Amino acid sequence: MTLAVLLTGSAGAADQPRLEAQRDAFRKALLKAEIADWEGVRPHLELLKDYPLRPDLSAAWLRSSLGPDTDPEVRRFLDRYPDLSFSGDLRYRWTLSLAKRRAWNSFLDVYDTHYRDLDDTELKCLALRARIATGAGQEAAESGVDIWMSPFSQPEECDPLFEYLEEKGLLDADRRRQRIRLALESGQLRLARYLARPLDDSDRRVIDRWASMRSDPGRELSQKSSFGNSDDDRELVSYGFRRLARLDPPRADELWNRYEDFDLPAATRLDIERDIALAHARRFLPGARRLIEHQASRDSDSIVAQWGVRLALRELDWQGALTALEGLPAEESGRTIWIYWRARCLDGVGDTAAAEPIFADLAGDRDYYGFLAADRLGRPYDFGHRSTPPDEELLTIIGARPDVVRARELFMTGLYGRGRTEWRSLLERLTEEQRAQASILAARWGWHSQAIITASGNGLIDDLELRFPTPWRASFEALSRKAALEPSFAYGIARSESLFMSDVASRAGAVGLMQLMPATGKQTARAAGIAYRGTTTLTDPESNITLGTTYLGRMLARFDGNPVLAAAAYNAGPHRVSSWLPAERQLPADVWVDSVPFRETRRYVRRVLESDTVFDWRMDGEHRPLSQRMPPVRPDSETQGN
Known part of the structure; x- marks a missing residue:
């Protein structure tokens, strides 16, 4: 690719050295602006006077210099540059600064224009405090009670608002009891105890009972005689069983049989029994299929029906899976996953004539199930790549x-x-x-x-060059080979994890191209023989690829060279994958993937394997069938690393 093409949209090849100098100067100046050091910015201003990001330096300086003296300048800047990304951050911090200084009228001007419809509890509380301070207390009180009535603790900025509501007598005992119940149902015992302080001993005893139920629901529910025919006890029993179903499904099932004559609404009974059945299914516990089939016979819940199919597949009961597929809701049964499994089951019972047309319909799709369907028919893949002509x-x-x-x-x-x-x-x-x-x-x-x-x-x-690029190719190839990986597999992981964003961080804290948790990165760095400097290492593309391929290679080795299990372990952790392995006989890999308990992991593994297949073709124009990347999943006694 020529330099002129690379510079499309910039000043041109002749101006490139100056542009690079401006970028370097901007980076240095921004560091100074962010700590309110305008004198440190000043030496760079002449070079940056026509640089597109010059206004961002002012925004960064203003953001670090908020106060009464800079309010007029902030307002002028935001009026002139309302849409810059720096402006959004500046405006938000300025709004908080106005509230902190109790400049309520100015705060409300900004809040009502930009944030009134934003779901931000902190700002909502500040806005209600502003309305109280400016004479609109009645409106604030009504909205304030709605914010207070939450099962969770609210930001400290809400405390003065709640004190106002208390002074006005709006947080009476009945409302406190309502919020206590919400907090208890959400497991917020500390908040519940705090809310009960003005109430009498009977309310605190209710909280103590919920605390005991949360701590050991099996012990509490085994004492059936301690529960009476009251709404409070019915809610407590319901909470206890749903919690016990998550903690100890067999114990929940055992105790539930003792409560056949306990007065609970029919809908509540159905919910509890669904929780118990699904908890058994997701852990592949004995009796899971019996419970799910019984539940499905009287429960229209789609998740229950899906697990009926998964458990039958896990037992390789093709006819049973076909029967379970018939129980899926109409809107669910038309999804590609279940169309594929209908064909697989028909093939499994020997009805090849019925299965092949379904596989043929799927085989034209460039996705996980399309590739597997093509493999079933012995057909080559039609990747259907169409390059987008540049104008x-x-x-x-x-x-x-x-x-x-x-x-x-x-x-x-x-x-x-x-x-x-x-x-x-x-x-x-x-x-x-x-x-x-x-x-x-x-x-x-x-x-x-x-x-x-x-x-x-x-x-x-259909433009696979745009959608499946191969950046850092030399590094991916060399480091993948070093870790005994196919480069296409590493690319599939990286694309699925980050779309090749080197700076991105997940909510869980994973960072970089291949989304490594800091603890995993630090541990893997020792094995890879590189220095670990925290986030700096994880956001450096070369270092992240080194760590990611090393860790992925370890997962592949741990799970006996099976890419399906390695991808699942990369997403959910190796210990979970070990617990999901079959206990007695090997399973076809496609069966194992679609019986994984976590929906996120099922989707992740399918996405990685689909991407792996496309990258394999992208890198050299050849490809191995997806089914060759999916060896059977053997029982845990045959798998390394347990």
């Missing part, structure tokens, strides 16, 4: 747009999250044709996550 004239026009230039520079200077925010925003201002070309532009910059998302969302699902 160089349109690319130049799009690339010169100020909003596109800004997004590009945010990406190029390492402000990836802000770049993604502005990229998503600018796409709304482009036509469909322009968005399609924008995906090519992002790919040329090496911004693969946005190229994938933009292409996928704008009708370019």
